Amino acid sequence: MLGKTAAHIFWMFRYLERCENTARIINASHFISLTQKQNITNQWDSILNVGGNKSFFLSKYGEVKKSTVINFTLRDKTNPSSVLSLIGNARQNARVVRNNLTKEVFETINETYHILSNIFKRPINEKNLLNTLSIIRTKCQLARGTLHGTMLRDDTYILARMGTFIERADNTSRILDIKYYVLLPSVGFVGSNVDNAQWENILRSVSAYRSYNWLNEYEFNPRGICKYLILDERLPRSLIFCNLSIYENLVAISKYYDKNFNSLIRSEKFYEEMLNLTIEKVFEEGLHEFLVRYLKNLFILSTIIETDFRFYK
Amino acid sequence: MSNVNVSKLYHFDEMFDNIFKPNECYKEYFEWLKSEDLKNLKKKQIESNEFFKKTGITFSVYGNLEAEERIIPFDIIPRVISEKKWMFISKGIKQRVKAINYFLHDIYNQQEIIKAGILPLELIKNNNSFLNEMIGFTPPGGIFTHIVGIDLVRTPNEDFVVLEDNTRTPSGVSYMVENRQTMLQMFPELFDKIKIKNVTNYPISLLRSLKECYPKKNDSKQVIAILTPGPHNSAYFEHSFLADEMGIELVEGNDLKIKDKKVSMRTTQGYKPIDIIYRRVDDYFLDPLTFNPKSILGVPGLMDVYKSGNLTIANAPGSGIADDKAIYSYIPDIINFYTGEKPLLKNVKTWRCSEKNHLKYVLDNLDSLVVKEVHGSGGYGMLIGPKSTNKKIESFRKKIISNPDKYIAQPTLELSTVPVLTNKGLSSRHVDLRPFILVSPKSINITPGGLTRVALKDGSLVVNSSQGGGTKDTWILEDF
Incomplete structure (x- = not known):
């Protein structure tokens, strides 16, 4: 497998994962805005913060409004993290290495791109928002599903999986970080309406609202939510789940190539750190501080993968 | 034909002797067509083009900065050629391609044809397609042009004649295969009824043919790669299609490096040597040390490796001198000079x-x-x-x-036409034909059929996809 191909496969699945998560975040905010009477702009503000492009948005649109944020996040070509840009990037990567993908995987992504660029020709409004978000989510899942169901279990597959979990860990920690102030243990706010809505939003953004309630019988508290999203190995979008998956895939590729990579050692250490972590330690360090450190570790790991598998040189 | 209007057909249409009687080779197809409903056919026409878009068979137009990808329009009415006619065409092509390879070898070595006074020296001197770097060199296996496309047109007086030779990097072969795949999906019942020679095994034939061109290793474990200018090239789909079908890597210049006197590609496990490069990059971009120093598409030092015999490049650099339009008019003399035979296929x-x-x-x-x-x-x-x-x-x-x-x-030739499906029914459009030929030291292999390009504008003679041309599936009938 060419180093270049490894890079394209890895990034293709990073873009797809980010696409799906963006749709999920908008979905959560939309849901909350329909059920909550107050403090609604805050929801839309935080979407811009997750994307890290709030200042760009403000320079272009002036004020934060639901409809502009939605359209900016979904279909603005000048926004590099809009769903339209992301799916375009995913598809461009797929196009370059289509000879390494099954026909089904390529066609799913190609078709998704055509469907979405067509939908995004016109503004998205309340009426077609949910349907659009659902298309984004299901199509990204379909791409992952065809990968799972049709691809040879070789280095290509493993790199696709690594891209997926690195991006997922990144996205989940960003969602947590944007809302860290909500989750800070603060007696005054606990139990208030705003807090409940914010928590609900976080859980819904990672599709974990129902399962959290199922496991915790509607006991919302920052400790429980943080523990669930960071340290519960059963939740497929928790940080530790991603750490485990990255590690497992590096084990697999090391076996495949019969070579121990630096990234394997690094990811093993990273996963072990997470295993030894407790939620008390996270709060002791400070949630924000922890997440900043986590994202930095993740970035370093991603860079080592890049070098190990000769993406660019 | 109850619903399909045939009134707008030119008098030199390949499907009909006159509008009431279809030509022999179209007989069975026409029987089927007669029973089809125009509305249904039009639906199939739209579906087939959706199929191309879905599969991502797209190209971009040069000189268009906001280059949106487009598909080349596909017409669902096949172009049918009898086996007998095809036998004649392929015999003529074989003779021509053989002579062209003799010519290329001669022109870069002894230049007997110039000494014999058949070709003026001026045509070679000051000709950009003639590469001085190739003088005195014989490529591994002795073949210069491994993959050839010969453009044919059909005229009332001469039947099939050669309009152009493509001896550098002919493109379009992916359309030949995908057109057939599309037709198989759209009209399976037709292929049950009418026996047509297969074209979809072209990539395997190409792989075999290329492997025969690197005689150093005989264990058939040669490493082959396709060299592409990259995803912005208009033929990128074709490059990735062929790499995929052949199960080989698709590389760009920046994936390659010279290591231990071999051209090698950067893989996830380090550099791996390549024996054969099927290049889709022009001569002048192949090696910045030898040719265009600004080229980022090629590999510095590639020509040195090539000349040391450690690499096969298909087609060989400098093959383009044979399809130069100034040389074209001499091809009949070239055939005669090297084979001692009269050319079977005429020139225009x-x-x-x-x-x-x-x-x-x-x-x-x-x-x-x-x-x-x-x-x-x-x-x-x-x-x-x-x-x-x-x-x-x-x-x-x-x-x-x-x-x-x-x-x-x-x-100005009176080109033959084949009907296309329009909103109002059948209408005649001018066509050409590009068969694809594979040359190795062991054999010359011609895929039965080729790419039929069709000028979709009524009356137009220009079939190029960049100027409103489309394509059709080309059927060579299997006679029993």
């Missing part, structure tokens, strides 16, 4: 503006001739006299007079 009559009496004839008859640039391609920079205005003809006249060596002229 060609006047060389570089010769005084030819030039005079051309200038006197501009309004009835087609004038082409010697080094042009893609249907650009040409004059079609009968379809042009006086003003355009006069400005072209000035261009020819100031630079006669740059032009050749041909009569």
Whole structure:
């Protein structure tokens, strides 16, 4: 497998994962805005913060409004993290290495791109928002599903999986970080309406609202939510789940190539750190501080993968 | 045919003797077509083009910065050729391709053909397609042009004649295969009824043929890669299609490096040597040390490796001299010189503006001739006299007079047509045919059929996809 191909496969699945998560975040905010009477702009503000492009948005649109944020996040070509840009990037990567993908995987992504660029020709409004978000989510899942169901279990597959979990860990920690102030243990706010809505939003953004309630019988508290999203190995979008998956895939590729990579050692250490972590330690360090450190570790790991598998040189 | 209107058909259409009687080779197809409903056919036509979009068979147009990808329109009415006719065509092509390879070897070595006074030296001197770097060199296996496309047109007087040879990097073969795949999906019942020669195994034939061109290793474990200019190239789909079907890597210049006197590609596990490169990059971009120093598409030092015999490049650098339009008119003489045979396939009559009496004839008859640039391609920079205005003809006249060596002229041919499906029913459109030929030291292999390009604009003679051309599936019947 060419180093270049490894890079394209890895990034293709990073873009797809980010696409799906963006749709999920908008979905959560939309849901909350329909059920909550107050403090609604805050929801839309935080979407811009997750994307890290709030200042760009403000320079272009002036004020934060639901409809502009939605359209900016979904279909603005000048926004590099809009769903339209992301799916375009995913598809461009797929196009370059289509000879390494099954026909089904390529066609799913190609078709998704055509469907979405067509939908995004016109503004998205309340009426077609949910349907659009659902298309984004299901199509990204379909791409992952065809990968799972049709691809040879070789280095290509493993790199696709690594891209997926690195991006997922990144996205989940960003969602947590944007809302860290909500989750800070603060007696005054606990139990208030705003807090409940914010928590609900976080859980819904990672599709974990129902399962959290199922496991915790509607006991919302920052400790429980943080523990669930960071340290519960059963939740497929928790940080530790991603750490485990990255590690497992590096084990697999090391076996495949019969070579121990630096990234394997690094990811093993990273996963072990997470295993030894407790939620008390996270709060002791400070949630924000922890997440900043986590994202930095993740970035370093991603860079080592890049070098190990000769993406660019 | 109850619903399909056939009134708008030209008199030299391949499907019909006259509008009531289909030609022999179209008989079975026409039987089927008669029973089809126009509305349903139109639906299939739309579906087939959706199929191309879904599969991502797209290209971008040069000179268009906001290059949105487009698909080449596909027409669902096949072009049918009898096996007998095909046998004749392929015999003629084999003879031509064999002679072209002899010629290439000779022109870069002994140059007997010039010594014999058949080809003027001037045609080689100062010709950009002639590479001095190749003088005295014989490629591994002795083959210069491994993958050839010969453009044929059909005229009422001469039947199939050669309009152009493509000996550098002919493209379009992926469309030949995908057109067939599309037809198989759309009309499986037709393929049950009518036996047609297969084209979909082309990539495997290509793989085998290329492997025979690197005689150093005989264990067939040669490593082959396709060298592409990259995803922005208009033929990128074809490059990735072939790599995929052949199960080989698709590389760009920046994936390659010279290591231990071999061209090697950067894999996830380090550099891996390559034995054979099927390059889809032009000569001048192959090696910045030898050719264009600004090229980022090639590999520095590639030519040194090539000349040391550690690499096969298909097609060999310098093969383009054989499809130069100035050389074209000499091909019948070339065939005769190297094979001692009369050419089976004729050329289109060609006047060389570089010769005084030819030039005079051309200038006197501009309004009835087609004038082409010697080094042009893609249907650009040409004059079609009968379809042009006086003003355009006069400005072209000035261009020819100031630079006669740059032009050749041909009569405006009465090209054959094949019906296409339009909103109103069948309508005749002009077509050409590009069969694809694979050459190895062991064999010459021609895929039965090729790419039929069709000028979709009514009356137009330009079939190039960049100028509104489309394609059709080409059927060579299997006779029993």
